Amino acid sequence: MKAARRARMRLLVISGETPAPIGNSYLRRKDLGPDRLATAAAAAALHRPVIAVNFGTATTIDAVSADGRFLGGAICPGIGMALEALARATALLPGVAPRRPSGAIGRDTRSCLRAGTYFGEIGQVNEIVKRQRAMLGNAPVVLTGGHARLVARDMTGRASVRPRLTLEGIRLIWLHNRKGGARRSALSA
Numbered sequence: 001m002k003a004a005r006r007a008r009m010r011l012l013v014i015s016g017e018t019p020a021p022i023g024n025s026y027l028r029r030k031d032l033g034p035d036r037l038a039t040a041a042a043a044a045a046l047h048r049p050v051i052a053v054n055f056g057t058a059t060t061i062d063a064v065s066a067d068g069r070f071l072g073g074a075i076c077p078g079i080g081m082a083l084e085a086l087a088r089a090t091a092l093l094p095g096v097a098p099r100r101p102s103g104a105i106g107r108d109t110r111s112c113l114r115a116g117t118y119f120g121e122i123g124q125v126n127e128i129v130k131r132q133r134a135m136l137g138n139a140p141v142v143l144t145g146g147h148a149r150l151v152a153r154d155m156t157g158r159a160s161v162r163p164r165l166t167l168e169g170i171r172l173i174w175l176h177n178r179k180g181g182a183r184r185s186a187l188s189a
Contacts, residue, residue: 015034016031017030019176020176021041021173023068025069035054035166041070042162043162044064045172049065053142054144055079057081059125061128062074063136080147083095094109098147098150121151122155125151141158142161143161143162
């Protein structure tokens with residue numbers, strides 16, 4: 001907050017409780033990560049209903065309803081985190097950089113690690129998206145995060161990649177709060 005005083009600016013610190021341009025049905029809003037809220041807000045600006053998948057340190061798969069409410073979702077280890085955990089928690093498995101494997105059958109330890117983590121990630125995300133779609137209808141899927149472009153071609157069904165989706169959401173939340181939408185949103189939440 002010192003920086004805000006020096007620059008004579010008001011800062012908006014986003015949390016799961018921050019008013020946003022979408023409704024919020026998360027049970028414990030204080031536990032909702034600001035990145036998930038921002039990503040969902042930006043995805044909802046594109047489509048409703050929508051499923052937003054963020055391939056970062058953790059992979060999050062979050063749903064927004066047709067009426068524009070953040071419903072929640074799923075959190076899984078990201079590809080990089082899974083590879084790091086295997087290298088750290090086992091005696092003989094080496095550290096491997098995330099990369100698309102040449103196939104699902106690895107022929108050495110490194111290619112086996114890549115095949116398992118990469119296709120395992122794709123499988124779990126596709127399954128969660130399928131189950132969320134069963135609840136939402138045939139919602140579009142928007143991908144973002146550091147590994148979004150890497151995995152996009154292997155996703156089941158059509159998914160668009162928006163590398164700056166979370167940043168777009170931060171901007172939308174800031175605009176929403178700056179223009180007084182926060183008071184309206186708080187009343188309707």
